[in-house]
Amino acid sequence: MSHDLAAPSPGHVLVFDVVKTNVGSGYNHHDGVFTAPSQGPYVFSWTVVSWYRSYVYSELMVNSSTFGRILTNSQDIDDEHIGSGVVVAVLNPGDVVYIRVVSSVGTLASRSNIYTSFSGWKLN
Known part of the structure; x- marks a missing residue:
């Protein structure tokens, strides 16, 4: 993600607009959604x-089901905090995966020296 987000609202899908690798073109950097091109087990990680x-x-989220959650909380101090999650999911072609906000206060940070990020890969 190339920029901070000020107080993203509940349900806001995080769009990771900087894409380093997209083998199979499953990730859409316009809407933040990965669409599985083939059936199998996938690993996803995200950092906020x-x-x-x-x-x-x-x-x-996988389709409309929650597969993992993380809370990154620096609300009571003058410092940034980083949280990461990892999920393994068996997907079918056309299944969608995305990261969304449950709740927030303040700023989700992503800048030159710290990154909010999303990655995934298929296990073979």
């Missing part, structure tokens, strides 16, 4: 940075 006096509660 909350800026000073902020918190971000996020979840990884």
Whole structure:
């Protein structure tokens, strides 16, 4: 993600607009959704940075089901905090995976020296 987000609202899908690798072209950097091109087990990880006096509660969704959640909380201190989650899911072609905000206060940070990020790969 190339920029901070100020107080993203519940349900907001995080869009990771900087794409380093996209083998199979499953990830859409316009809407933040990965669409599985083939059946099999996939691993997904995401990292969220909350800026000073902020918190971000996020979840990884597979279709309409929550598969994992993380809370990154620096609400009571003047410091940033980083939280990461990892999920393994067996997907079918056309299944969608995305990260969305459950709740937040303050700023979700992503800048030159700290990154809010999303990655995934298929296990063979």
